[in-house]
Amino acid sequence: MSNKKISSREEDYSQWYNDLVIRGNLADYSSVRGCMVIKPHGYAIWENMKDALDKMFKDTGHVNAYFPLFVPKHLFEAEEKNAEGFAKECAVVTHYRLKNDPENPGKLIVDPEAKLEEELIVRPTSEAIIWSTYKNWIQSYRDLPLLINQWANVVRWEMRTRLFLRTAEFLWQEGHTAHATAEEAIEETERMLDVYETFAREYMALPVYKGVKPEHEKFAGAEKTYTIEAMTQDKQAIQAGTSHYLGQNFAKAFDVKFQNKEGVEEYVYATSWGVSTRLIGTLIMAHSDDEGLILPPKLAPIQVVIIPLFMKDAAVNNMLIEKAQELKNQLLSHNIKVKVDLDESKRPGFKFAEYELLGMPVRVVIGPRDLEQGKIEICRRDTKEKYLSDLMHADLHINQLLVDIQHNIYDKALKFRTDNTFEVVDYEEFKDVIQHKGGFVIAYWDGLEETANKIKTETKATIRCIIQNNEDSSKLCVYSKNKAKHKVIFAENY
RNA sequence: CGGGGUGUAGCGCAGCUUGGUUAGCGCACCUGGUUUGGGACCAGGGGGUCGCAGGUUCGAAUCCUGCUACCCCGACCA
Numbered sequence: 427m428s429n430k431k432i433s434s435r436e437e438d439y440s441q442w443y444n445d446l447v448i449r450g451n452l453a454d455y456s457s458v459r460g461c462m463v464i465k466p467h468g469y470a471i472w473e474n475m476k477d478a479l480d481k482m483f484k485d486t487g488h489v490n491a492y493f494p495l496f497v498p499k500h501l502f503e504a505e506e507k508n509a510e511g512f513a514k515e516c517a518v519v520t521h522y523r524l525k526n527d528p529e530n531p532g533k534l535i536v537d538p539e540a541k542l543e544e545e546l547i548v549r550p551t552s553e554a555i556i557w558s559t560y561k562n563w564i565q566s567y568r569d570l571p572l573l574i575n576q577w578a579n580v581v582r583w584e585m586r587t588r589l590f591l592r593t594a595e596f597l598w599q600e601g602h603t604a605h606a607t608a609e610e611a612i613e614e615t616e617r618m619l620d621v622y623e624t625f626a627r628e629y630m631a632l633p634v635y636k637g638v639k640p641e642h643e644k645f646a647g648a649e650k651t652y653t654i655e656a657m658t659q660d661k662q663a664i665q666a667g668t669s670h671y672l673g674q675n676f677a678k679a680f681d682v683k684f685q686n687k688e689g690v691e692e693y694v695y696a697t698s699w700g701v702s703t704r705l706i707g708t709l710i711m712a713h714s715d716d717e718g719l720i721l722p723p724k725l726a727p728i729q730v731v732i733i734p735l736f737m738k739d740a741a742v743n744n745m746l747i748e749k750a751q752e753l754k755n756q757l758l759s760h761n762i763k764v765k766v767d768l769d770e771s772k773r774p775g776f777k778f779a780e781y782e783l784l785g786m787p788v789r790v791v792i793g794p795r796d797l798e799q800g801k802i803e804i805c806r807r808d809t810k811e812k813y814l815s816d817l818m819h820a821d822l823h824i825n826q827l828l829v830d831i832q833h834n835i836y837d838k839a840l841k842f843r844t845d846n847t848f849e850v851v852d853y854e855e856f857k858d859v860i861q862h863k864g865g866f867v868i869a870y871w872d873g874l875e876e877t878a879n880k881i882k883t884e885t886k887a888t889i890r891c892i893i894q895n896n897e898d899s900s901k902l903c904v905y906s907k908n909k910a911k912h913k914v915i916f917a918e919n920y
Numbered sequence: 921c922g923g924g925g926u927g928u929a930g931c932g933c934a935g936c937u938u939g940g941u942u943a944g945c946g947c948a949c950c951u952g953g954u955u956u957g958g959g960a961c962c963a964g965g966g967g968g969u970c971g972c973a974g975g976u977u978c979g980a981a982u983c984c985u986g987c988u989a990c991c992c993c994g995a996c997c998a
Contacts, residue, residue: 431959455990459989459990514996514997515996515997551998580998582997582998584996584997584998585921585995585996585997586994586996586997591998592997592998596998598998645998664998665998666998667998668998700998701998702998704998735956735957736956737956738955738956770956772956772959773955773956773958773959773960774956774957774958774959775956775957775958775959775960776958776959776960777958777959778957778958778959779958779959780959791957793957794957795957796957803957920998
């Protein structure tokens with residue numbers, strides 16, 4: 427570790443974020459442009475997210491499957507809007523073999539004789555390959571609904587990348603479902619948005635706004651895109667998950683029809699929905715502080731770390747270790763994820779700082795001084811408050827503390843969002859909020875892309891989502907002063 | 921793709937303007953000792969084709985040319 431301190435949010439928010447990712451052992455840059463290595467600590471968070479989400483998907487009737495990484499070009503281009511939307515950020519496989527370079531011994535060149543008949547697109551999303559498969563799986567209304575999810579990696583050749591928030595390759599889940607009716611598909615789209623909202627709230631301790639993307643911001647190939655939007659500590663918006671109602675667009679493009687009960691052939695109705703490793707970036711930006719990561723207990727790879735304070739005296743040290751192991755076993759019986767740090771080469775102060783950086787929710791210190799009174803020291807990461815607790819009942823205290831921390835982090839994030847969300851009717855006030863205070867601005871919009879573009883050019887703020895359609899004829903667009911179509915959230919965004 | 925910047929030990933950097941024996945510092949690492957209740961200290965030690973290729977020169981990390989990679993700002997985006 428080169429520097430003791432990480433950058434503060436105040437002086438350089440962006441650098442603070444990078445420092446946390448790198449120094450917090452979540453991920454590292456790799457030798458591939460735009461691609462990151464997810465390190466064990468970061469991957470463990472992803473595994474916890476994955477486990478929780480996977481259960482929620484299964485509880486709502488979905489099953490997992492896996493589809494190929496490569497999409498033949500003719501399938502990729504089948505749904506025109508989808509293809510057009512992703513075309514400019516696709517990695518393409520054109521050859522299948524290398525050979526020794528005759529000019530440069532020890533070097534390899536692409537074998538020109540190994541050119542593929544048809545290029546393969548590395549999936550930026552899997553609708554094409556999946557719907558070309560669904561065609562074979564769906565004949566009857568009895569085959570519906572088809573509720574499938576896949577955990578996968580995808581590649582989008584982004585111009586500028588940022589660890590977790592926008593990488594060229596990322597991990598995600600993508601649900602792809604087929605339904606007999608539009609109503610049922612829309613219901614599914616909204617159900618999965620609710621799943622994401624619940625996951626964000628209960629596991630990530632993250633309040634999110636649910637809403638619908640305006641026409642000009644919806645997913646390429648979708649009829650309607652739903653989104654959850656979170657607020658970061660620099661008061662910007664971040665899209666944390668999306669759920670799309672695809673109508674019959676993909677069914678038509680891939681000719682996926684079923685016979686209904688009346689024997690009539692119909693195209694099926696589709697949805698797709700996904701969240702990615704971007705959630706890890708969102709988690710950091712929402713909760714962490716200048717000391718390091720703050721992880722919600724429900725997603726922390728290790729929830730409690732126990733540090734015995736070693737002395738010269740071996741007998742004392744053995745006693746400390748024994749007490750630490752006892753407490754560990756007590757905590758394990760509550761299904762708490764716990765680690766005992768027996769490393770004697772690091773001093774306590776170093777360990778305290780290190781575990782704060784890594785975001786362990788609770789730290790327990792077992793030292794001879796307190797132990798004489800049968801006490802141990804418990805420190806919570808979110809507030810850094812310290813308590814003395816009876817060793818005997820420490821497991822109960824800690825169990826409760828983990829619950830309190832989970833709630834406190836949520837409450838804090840909610841308060842921050844509330845304090846930084848403003849409802850405005852006047853455009854001057856709108857500009858003032860966006861440019862000087864920052865945050866979410868709730869305002870009315872006339873529904874025109876042109877208006878949204880003007881606002882974006884003048885303030886950098888974009889429409890994050892429509893939270894309500896407007897019926898009230900007295901409500902006017904904050905910019906154009908024409909009759910408003912929607913109540914929306916504006917913000918600068920990641 | 922436009923504008924700017926940087927490549928010297930695992931990481932962060934100095935040295936380059938004004939070329940000169942053995943390329944230096946901090947952190948990290950290894951060994952030994954003393955320490956241990958908020959990022960320990962002392963002593964010793966290991967680690968470098970100075971981004972790549974060519975040129976100028978008696979001599980290049982340093983000057984010149986070309987290339988390349990990465991970072992930042994913009995356009996684009998989950």
